[in-house]
Amino acid sequence: MKKLFYVLALSLSTINPALSNPPSTFSEAKVIAKQKIYLDQANSTEGDLYCGCKWTWIGKSGGRIDADSCGLQARKQDTRAERTEWEHIVPAWTFGHQRQCWQSGGREHCVSNDPVFKAMEANLFNLYPAVGEVNGDRSNFNYGVATQVEPQYGQCKTKVDFDQRAAEPRDEVKGLVARTTFYMFDRYNLNMSRQQQQLLMAWDKQFPVTSWEKERNKRITAIMGHPNPFVTKERSWTQGYKPLGDGVVIGVTAKSAQSPKTTTASRSESAGRIIGNSKSHVYHLPEGCPSYDKVSSKNQVTFESESAAKSAGYRKAGNCK
Template identity: 75%
Template sequence: MKKLFAALSFALLIISPAFANPPSTFSEAKVIAKQKVYLDQASGAFGELYCGCKWTWVGKSGGRIDAESCGLKARKQETRAERTEWEHIVPAWTFGNQRQCWQAGGREHCVDEDPVFRAMEANLFNLYPSVGEVNGDRSNYNYGMASGVAPQYGQCKTRVDFDQRAAEPRDEVKGLVARTTFYMFDRYKLNMSRQQQQLLMAWDKQYPVSAWEKERDKRIASIMGHSNPFVTGDRHWIQGYKVVGDGVVSAVSPKASRVASKAVLDSPAAPAGSVLGNRNSHVYHLAAGCPGYTQVAAKNQVSFASESEAQAAGYRRAGNCK
């Protein structure tokens, strides 16, 4: 009876209306991911991402690895190998480096200035508990083959090729990380190399969607408001796939939307065409005072009724405007 009650309670938490909106920050995302996605997975058969280890939750979103459950042995950092960390399957460096904010000031600047980056950083589909040391060793490397690398973490099957800057995850998650990568690149209009596409398409085909991956997708969809279409089968990545960019404009926090809406109401609309955005750089220019206004290629132009509207869409004012 206690197990049934716990299961029902967890199910109610998963569909609770209080979590119908996506998290707006990475810190918030970690807490929600623990409570609503992975709470019952710490002792589950699938385990954490890279080694399949079980773990014990500690604090709001942390955890302590059960090394015996997966035959884990630290490579160098014993303390870090003992704890769970939240891995961005697509590293923050990878998606941040394709944002204008990153070029202007790195991750901190993106967190402060770019609502789309904040949405990417807090996207629950892209987060997974992992062994801290393996997470750190993976760094911002792309996923790849590391067939020439000997086991590094005891019985853990994930391997990191430091020379080639590539990480090969265990077979059990290769399909999951491939479909998650497709989702992130598709949703946020990121550029992927041909070589990376070919590898991930192979993993997608070789390692089909598991029962847990489907369940994970349902849990996250109840919070994010949408599923990963590469898990549900609504989209399929092929060579030369044209990314959609569903989350580029809509990924604005509710608070930011309210502030922007109030600003639009409080200020007069700008003349049509006087605020021009560049859909590639997500920078906007004013007809008066911005030298770049006449330099935006026609195919990249996005017109806004006001600066507030541009900002609400995730654009920022060009730095050379007077």
């Protein structure tokens, strides 16, 4: 009984949002994704999302593709094919177009004014390193079947049908992209076409969760504070599934908490925490840093420790004593 209680307690603590620190911006998410999720995957057999290529890390979150490791050949853009980029498995265009902010001013307007969009853009479950050229060619196309398309990138198995505006990823990740898409549409209450549902449901069934997908889910869960329920099998997508919209509720709550009209009580909740500025990527300590209380509420990111701030790519403010 004691052993069972310990396992349960450990499980609950792993997915407790109070113990997690999800990224608040896309830039921050890329750094965290490198350091906390994919750092040891650059030379793994899994490889990048679309081609299975190995890569070498460069800078805070970038990488250079090892074309020989996967038989990659550039289709047109040699330079872009040589680098990794962070692919949104569900494109920002796809989820952005279902937000009012996009209609009012596009992606930049959403980033500045819509906390739910920012949460979607920075969601670690939806990010994966990918060959830059293939990422660019995929653009905002839905996933589909490209049987009429000949190989375009050497031995890379992903194909892009430009005429049909569809991308078919390699078999090894079809299950992963299906379950990630289910998660994003479920969490943020998005509408998915019947045709897309049918295809992804087939991939979900045909390509079961792999050991790496389970490990990836575990790593992201520790940061985000919740798992992908379509990986853990807590939820299952069926035709006509009604999204729960968990992330929409959380996004609205986050907006209220960061409002300029923040109350004294809510400010006290962050007392003692390290405050980062998502715009400058500088962090301030509660003591010894004169600008601690001067960071704009819309740019505030809190950290439990300096190491957490540094891991997210932040540096200490120069005026801290």
